[in-house]
Amino acid sequence: MDFILHVPVIGLLLQFIGYLVGVMTTNGSLIITLSTPIALGALCGFMNERSGVVNIGIEGMMLFAAFVGWYVAALVNGGAPTSPGPLGITFPLLVGLLAAIVAGVAVSALHAWLSITVRANQIISGTIINIEALAITGYLNLLISQNPIPSAGNFQSFHVPQGVASVPVLGWLLTTFLGHGPITLTMLVLVIVLQILLFRSRWGLRTRAAGEHPRAAETLGIDVIRLRYRNVLLGGVLAGLAGAWFTLEYIGTFQGGMTNGRGFIALAALIFGRWTPIGAFGAALVFGIADALGQAVSFNPPSGDLGAVLSGVPEQVFSALPYLVTIIVLAGVVGRSIPPAADGQPYEREAKAT
Amino acid sequence: MRKHRYALGATFAALAIVLLAACQGNTGGSQSGGATSNLKIGLVTDVGTLDDHNFNQFSWEGAKAGAQAIGAAAPQSVVTTQSADYAKNINSFVSKNYNIIVTVGFALGSDTTKAAKANPNIKFIGVDQGICVDAQGNPDSTFACKGDAATLLPNYQGLVFKEQQPGYLAGVVAALISKSGHIAAIGGTATVPAVPNYMIGYLNGAKSVKADIKVELKYISAAPDAKAFNDPPGGKQAADGLLNANPDIDVLFQVAGKTGNGVLQSACEHNIHAIGVDVDQFVSTPDTAKCTVVSAEKKLKKAVSDAIQRVKDKKDKGGTITLDITTDSVGLSPFHDSASMITPDIQAKIDAAIKGLKDGSIKACVETPFGSCDNKNGQPPA
Numbered sequence: 001m002d003f004i005l006h007v008p009v010i011g012l013l014l015q016f017i018g019y020l021v022g023v024m025t026t027n028g029s030l031i032i033t034l035s036t037p038i039a040l041g042a043l044c045g046f047m048n049e050r051s052g053v054v055n056i057g058i059e060g061m062m063l064f065a066a067f068v069g070w071y072v073a074a075l076v077n078g079g080a081p082t083s084p085g086p087l088g089i090t091f092p093l094l095v096g097l098l099a100a101i102v103a104g105v106a107v108s109a110l111h112a113w114l115s116i117t118v119r120a121n122q123i124i125s126g127t128i129i130n131i132e133a134l135a136i137t138g139y140l141n142l143l144i145s146q147n148p149i150p151s152a153g154n155f156q157s158f159h160v161p162q163g164v165a166s167v168p169v170l171g172w173l174l175t176t177f178l179g180h181g182p183i184t185l186t187m188l189v190l191v192i193v194l195q196i197l198l199f200r201s202r203w204g205l206r207t208r209a210a211g212e213h214p215r216a217a218e219t220l221g222i223d224v225i226r227l228r229y230r231n232v233l234l235g236g237v238l239a240g241l242a243g244a245w246f247t248l249e250y251i252g253t254f255q256g257g258m259t260n261g262r263g264f265i266a267l268a269a270l271i272f273g274r275w276t277p278i279g280a281f282g283a284a285l286v287f288g289i290a291d292a293l294g295q296a297v298s299f300n301p302p303s304g305d306l307g308a309v310l311s312g313v314p315e316q317v318f319s320a321l322p323y324l325v326t327i328i329v330l331a332g333v334v335g336r337s338i339p340p341a342a343d344g345q346p347y348e349r350e351a352k353a354t
Numbered sequence: 355m356r357k358h359r360y361a362l363g364a365t366f367a368a369l370a371i372v373l374l375a376a377c378q379g380n381t382g383g384s385q386s387g388g389a390t391s392n393l394k395i396g397l398v399t400d401v402g403t404l405d406d407h408n409f410n411q412f413s414w415e416g417a418k419a420g421a422q423a424i425g426a427a428a429p430q431s432v433v434t435t436q437s438a439d440y441a442k443n444i445n446s447f448v449s450k451n452y453n454i455i456v457t458v459g460f461a462l463g464s465d466t467t468k469a470a471k472a473n474p475n476i477k478f479i480g481v482d483q484g485i486c487v488d489a490q491g492n493p494d495s496t497f498a499c500k501g502d503a504a505t506l507l508p509n510y511q512g513l514v515f516k517e518q519q520p521g522y523l524a525g526v527v528a529a530l531i532s533k534s535g536h537i538a539a540i541g542g543t544a545t546v547p548a549v550p551n552y553m554i555g556y557l558n559g560a561k562s563v564k565a566d567i568k569v570e571l572k573y574i575s576a577a578p579d580a581k582a583f584n585d586p587p588g589g590k591q592a593a594d595g596l597l598n599a600n601p602d603i604d605v606l607f608q609v610a611g612k613t614g615n616g617v618l619q620s621a622c623e624h625n626i627h628a629i630g631v632d633v634d635q636f637v638s639t640p641d642t643a644k645c646t647v648v649s650a651e652k653k654l655k656k657a658v659s660d661a662i663q664r665v666k667d668k669k670d671k672g673g674t675i676t677l678d679i680t681t682d683s684v685g686l687s688p689f690h691d692s693a694s695m696i697t698p699d700i701q702a703k704i705d706a707a708i709k710g711l712k713d714g715s716i717k718a719c720v721e722t723p724f725g726s727c728d729n730k731n732g733q734p735p736a
Binding site for chain 2: 026027030034037138141142145148150151246250251252253255256257258260261262291292295296298299300314315316319
């Protein structure tokens with residue numbers, strides 16, 4: 001790699017920035033689509049952790065919801081073709097989506113009971129959920145695949161009318177941010193709504209209080225246990241949506257372990273995004289851009305010096321970049337990321353006088 | 355607090371029962387009518403799952419079919435979740451005195467070789483494993499392969515397929531049904547020989563019928579990891595990216611296991627033709643059947659089942675067994691709903707290619723001494 005020294009570094013950097021912008025422009029819509037499970041997973045973690053419950057079981061919750069949503073939709077569909085409405089919405093898909101959400105909430109209820117009522121170790125609870133979800137869905141899918149049933153299809157992306165899409169800049173913005181299926185569009189709305197609610201609503205204030213100093217919150221009349229339950233269950237709705245994205249929106253069929261670690265990336269995004277919805281979404285985009293960059297370098301390498309340099313970089317480096325940044329953020333080098341003070345601590349009411 | 359401990363314990367116990375029940379379901383013995391055998395058969399998968407509708411699953415079905423054919427109890431399986439666990443998973447069967455251990459995938463070759471050397475009384479069957487040992491029978495990382503595997507490890511059958519041959523035929527089909535003259539293949543990783551074998555064969559097959567055709571060969575991952583073979587959304591992302599950048603591509607061949615099932619999904623949504631891999635994906639992945647024209651197959655189930663039968667008949671020999679088109683161990687699947695696209699003219703060209711591959715007048719690629727495509731002299735991966 002000693003030839004790098006002979007190439008003007010500044011020029012190379014400018015070329016790289018140009019290339020990166022090109023990658024982001026052409027793949028913008030895809031990056032946002034792929035950020036959906038990570039952003040929704042991070043929002044699930046956000047709901048949990050802001051109120052003081054650590055949730056590392058997001059991966060398992062997503063996988064379980066993905067399976068249940070897919071299977072219920074396929075059962076309701078029964079192999080009969082249904083004419084889809086706008087965004088490819090059909091009755092079986094809606095039922096499947098609902099089932100995925102119920103599944104997410106059900107697994108969350110287990111997590112809530114273990115971590116809030118039983119006051120078990122929350123890391124262990126999350127680990128159990130991850131392992132069980134992989135095993136149970138994999139096994140059930142193996143049984144189903146003996147007599148495969150046709151899937152109910154998947155939601156379709158919104159198509160920006162050709163006339164509008166061809167307008168410079170505006171057309172790109174609209175297709176990039178609106179050219180998605182219903183779950184991705186819901187994610188975009190939820191990120192903004194939750195951000196506002198966290199800092200501007202009574203619920204947000206109470207949630208933050210329960211996550212920072214539950215005892216103080218309790219003395220002010222907040223029922224911390226109830227609040228935590230509610231938040232963890234609502235987080236289950238988000239994990240359910242994330243799971244539904246896999247089987248009802250992007251892929252349209254289920255396969256064992258198909259979440260492939262995205263629930264863990266969601267955790268990293270939550271930390272990277274400093275436990276805020278907008279931050280987590282931004283982090284999910286950074287992960288997506290790094291991924292797209294790595295793929296672009298191997299699929300359509302740039303020409304000239306930059307191409308020579310980039311093709312010398314193993315593509316794992318690009319995938320590893322966001323994690324390196326997460327470590328740097330955690331270490332406090334570039335603005336510290338501090339978790340809620342009571343995150344992971346089971347809350348015990350003051351003992352009643354006995 | 356005490357009560358809560360019990361509650362947690364009860365939860366664990368309940369979950370354990372669920373899991374146990376799940377495992378039980380898997381092992382329910384299915385004795386066949388005639389022959390019986392008390393051979394115990396175990397199978398270790400590569401990273402992935404038994405329900406991949408593909409490589410692991412059909413090897414597993416081969417093990418089940420083989421067990422049934424010889425009248426043995428239904429086989430057991432261990433699904434590998436991390437490549438670091440290969441040796442551990444193989445040894446879990448060794449320690450339980452299994453008689454036949456099937457390991458699935460090129461990546462398990464080294465650990466299978468070690469286990470075969472350490473346990474001469476256990477029969478090993480390695481799918482996609484060309485056996486390469488030094489003079490002492492140890493795995494040879496230099497690939498000099500000086501040792502004679504057949505005599506050093508007579509208990510180890512390595513099954514290797516000439517993927518370049520079905521790949522070549524897939525390329526012939528792709529070039530002939532392409533209207534734009536621009537086709538593509540997406541592979542999991544170039545570091546597993548089976549993948550570039552398929553893809554280089556595909557390239558050469560396409561060029562053989564249309565010399566000026568543009569063929570994109572892309573690899574998703576630089577390592578044989580979950581991203582390469584176990585990530586449908588990642589596969590769809592890769593294919594979406596490729597097809598958005600090259601809207602004129604109208605045939606897409608997937609060589610990426612379960613990741614590739616996302617590739618098929620993308621092809622369907624872009625309304626282009628797809629070609630499946632390893633097994634007849636029109637049947638195995640029905641959700642993308644509507645755009646799956648044909649699949650480049652290797653007959654995994656039969657190969658594994660036959661190898662088990664050879665052990666039972668005491669006809670098994672050690673060493674690498676190369677399975678190719680002359681025994682119909684590889685080939686094209688039926689065209690199913692796409693049969694109408696295959697005009698008599700196209701069919702004639704496919705038949706000519708099959709004939710040439712069988713009699714040796716056509717080489718699917720420049721081969722290394724081990725039967726794989728030579729990446730350097732053939733076509734470079736990507």
